[in-house]
Amino acid sequence: MGIRTTVVGSYPKPPEEGGQFVLRKTIHALDRGEADADDLRRAQDELVREVIAEQEAAGIDVVTDGQVRWDDIVTPFARRMAGFEIGGLLRFFDNNVYYRRPICTGPVEWRGPMSVDDWKAASEAASVPVKAVLPGPVTFAHLSIDEHYGDHETFTLALAEVLAQEAFELQAAGCATVQFDEPALLGAPEDLDLAKRAYGILTRDLEGAASIVATYFGSAKRLGRGLFDLPVDGFGLDLVAGAENEELLPELPSTMRLQAGIVDARNTKLEDTDELARRIASLAATVGEERLSVSPSCGLEFLPREKARAKLGRLVEAARKVEGR
Amino acid sequence: MSVPELQGPGLWTTSVGSLPKPDYILEARKRRARGEIDGDELRALERKATREWIEFQNSLPTDVVVDGEIYRGDMVAFFAEELPGLEIGGLVRSYGNRYYRKPIAVGPVGRDHAVTVEWWEYAQSLTDRPVKGMLTGPYTICDWSFNEHYATRRDLVLDLAKVIRDEALDLERAGAKFIQIDEPAASTRMDELDLVIEAMQIVTEPLSAHTITHICYGDFHNAYPKMLEIPVDQIDLEFANSDYSLLEAFAEHPFTKYIGLGVVDVHHHAVEPVEEIAAGIRRTLEHIPPERVFVDPDCGLKTRKVDEAKGKLANIRAAVDLVKAEL
Numbered sequence: 001m002g003i004r005t006t007v008v009g010s011y012p013k014p015p016e017e018g019g020q021f022v023l024r025k026t027i028h029a030l031d032r033g034e035a036d037a038d039d040l041r042r043a044q045d046e047l048v049r050e051v052i053a054e055q056e057a058a059g060i061d062v063v064t065d066g067q068v069r070w071d072d073i074v075t076p077f078a079r080r081m082a083g084f085e086i087g088g089l090l091r092f093f094d095n096n097v098y099y100r101r102p103i104c105t106g107p108v109e110w111r112g113p114m115s116v117d118d119w120k121a122a123s124e125a126a127s128v129p130v131k132a133v134l135p136g137p138v139t140f141a142h143l144s145i146d147e148h149y150g151d152h153e154t155f156t157l158a159l160a161e162v163l164a165q166e167a168f169e170l171q172a173a174g175c176a177t178v179q180f181d182e183p184a185l186l187g188a189p190e191d192l193d194l195a196k197r198a199y200g201i202l203t204r205d206l207e208g209a210a211s212i213v214a215t216y217f218g219s220a221k222r223l224g225r226g227l228f229d230l231p232v233d234g235f236g237l238d239l240v241a242g243a244e245n246e247e248l249l250p251e252l253p254s255t256m257r258l259q260a261g262i263v264d265a266r267n268t269k270l271e272d273t274d275e276l277a278r279r280i281a282s283l284a285a286t287v288g289e290e291r292l293s294v295s296p297s298c299g300l301e302f303l304p305r306e307k308a309r310a311k312l313g314r315l316v317e318a319a320r321k322v323e324g325r
Numbered sequence: 326m327s328v329p330e331l332q333g334p335g336l337w338t339t340s341v342g343s344l345p346k347p348d349y350i351l352e353a354r355k356r357r358a359r360g361e362i363d364g365d366e367l368r369a370l371e372r373k374a375t376r377e378w379i380e381f382q383n384s385l386p387t388d389v390v391v392d393g394e395i396y397r398g399d400m401v402a403f404f405a406e407e408l409p410g411l412e413i414g415g416l417v418r419s420y421g422n423r424y425y426r427k428p429i430a431v432g433p434v435g436r437d438h439a440v441t442v443e444w445w446e447y448a449q450s451l452t453d454r455p456v457k458g459m460l461t462g463p464y465t466i467c468d469w470s471f472n473e474h475y476a477t478r479r480d481l482v483l484d485l486a487k488v489i490r491d492e493a494l495d496l497e498r499a500g501a502k503f504i505q506i507d508e509p510a511a512s513t514r515m516d517e518l519d520l521v522i523e524a525m526q527i528v529t530e531p532l533s534a535h536t537i538t539h540i541c542y543g544d545f546h547n548a549y550p551k552m553l554e555i556p557v558d559q560i561d562l563e564f565a566n567s568d569y570s571l572l573e574a575f576a577e578h579p580f581t582k583y584i585g586l587g588v589v590d591v592h593h594h595a596v597e598p599v600e601e602i603a604a605g606i607r608r609t610l611e612h613i614p615p616e617r618v619f620v621d622p623d624c625g626l627k628t629r630k631v632d633e634a635k636g637k638l639a640n641i642r643a644a645v646d647l648v649k650a651e652l
Contacts, residue, residue, distance in 0.1 A: 303415075
């Protein structure tokens with residue numbers, strides 16, 4: 001059993017230099033009324049196959065569909081569940097990337113699968129396991145405007161119920177790992193107890209699939225070891241933007257998995273493979289190889305395509321060096 | 326504080342910076358990228374489009390004119406193309422279906438020639454009203470670039486600050502009375518607001534022009550009132566996009582500078598009605614006196630169609646005239 005490699009979620013949509021950017025052209029054509037929903041679906045399907053093949057070729061063990069159908073982690077779900085309208089643009093954490101803010105105007109309700117068909121399509125395209133990614137309820141609430149519940153806890157727990165149903169459907173479809181993205185939790189230590197309750201709801205009926213809470217863009221220091229009280233199977237930590245997350249690792253309960261983000265997914269400077277290998281060996285010594293996955297620090301969409309691919313290549317190379325030692 | 330040299334009781338109109346590129350420019354840029362036309366041909370068309378936008382602003386009239394940045398790909402890439410130490414990188418997404426080439430700092434950043442002065446001089450030659458000198462701030466250039474050279478973000482920001490200061494001084498020597506140093510990224514990280522302030526101090530310290538910074542799409546409510554420490558005369562902010570929610574913060578901590586008041590949403594196709602814009606201006610005047618208010622769109626208008634942008638600017642003019650008549 002070697003050290004597993006995975007990704008956090010998103011993958012660059014643009015092609016490498018000189019390639020045809022079919023998805024962008026198709027969306028432009030759609031905006032002008034010169035393409036339809038089927039054209040868009042075909043362009044997205046094609047790009048999903050391409051980014052999965054690229055992750056597999058790099059040697060990644062557990063891949064995602066690159067979220068190439070999404071603009072961000074919340075609006076695809078806000079558009080498909082009941083209770084939301086879509087509002088104005090806001091910066092996505094500390095990135096030069098913007099998302100449209102969901103506005104909750106009525107009770108949030110699960111109306112049907114929101115991501116299951118996409119996961120199935122990705123799974124069919126892949127020869128390795130495909131991880132499903134859902135927005136975590138705490139982050140979902142923080143990225144939205146609540147005009148209906150008037151109470152952050154009630155809103156968050158209502159979102160947890162909807163997302164729990166979605167996670168259950170993903171599990172029923174055969175998905176073995178569901179990752180919940182919680183970057184906003186890092187800045188909201190006051191929500192830790194609420195998060196525990198929300199994840200109690202989310203994992204209530206998840207018996208077949210592993211649940212991972214992924215944090216990124218920063219340090220979990222303000223949460224401390226309390227983060228590990230969430231009733232899930234593992235955690236993703238960003239060891240680039242939050243180097244001090246390393247100090248938390250000895251506290252990780254022995255039953256839990258670690259997804260360690262060690263390659264900077266927000267800067268083009270390529271990591272040295274030997275340094276990465278030393279880092280991985282040190283992580284393996286702390287938490288044990290069998291509990292460790294290594295990944296980029298966050299979604300790869302912040303990088304140009306060729307840099308993302310080069311970084312995955314180095315991650316895998318470093319992990320194999322450690323296995324072969 | 327540098328008081329603007331303008332006539333009248335305030336409520337002056339202006340623009341944030343960029344204006345839409347007409348179709349013939351979009352087409353010419355593509356042809357230039359394919360090597361079908363040369364730089365001089367593209368430049369001649371860019372001068373034509375710039376002249377058309379100045380003529381439009383003269384016709385309204387707009388009180389403080391912009392050159393429209395027709396010749397800039399985007400506000401950071403333009404400087405990255407011109408400054409040694411920065412390179413244009415690969416395509417990354419900014420939102421929705423919009424992408425940009427994100428620059429990379431690959432070596433020490435410097436400046437071997439003035440990069441905006443010639444365009445400013447050309448624009449100023451076409452109007453009797455003042456034309457703003459338009460620069461991108463050091464913090465934003467750093468924040469919107471990859472860094473493969475500098476050990477820390479601060480090192481990169483402070484080197485960029487010296488470069489932008491030198492460019493601002495060149496604009497001032499050329500005659501610019503208004504110099505805008507955009508820092509849309511300033512509201513990104515509260516723990517780096519001090520760095521934004523330190524860098525802006527380097528840029529504006531030797532200037533006597535009326536200095537402005539534009540900040541957008543961020544966490545204003547945390548950045549305010551601290552952002553008032555940014556050493557500029559005027560801060561330009563978006564109000565339409567957030568339904569004037571910042572005014573509540575002004576009620577608690579008075580806004581002490583000149584304000585650039587963004588009154589139309591730059592991401593909506595629809596042109597806001599005059600009365601809606603006027604209502605926003607009236608609400609603002611409850612907090613800031615008219616002699617401290619410049620009225621403009623929320624942000625650069627380059628993402629809108631030419632006609633949409635003209636409609637929005639014309640309605641801003643009409644709304645300002647309506648409110649001024651009530652003063």
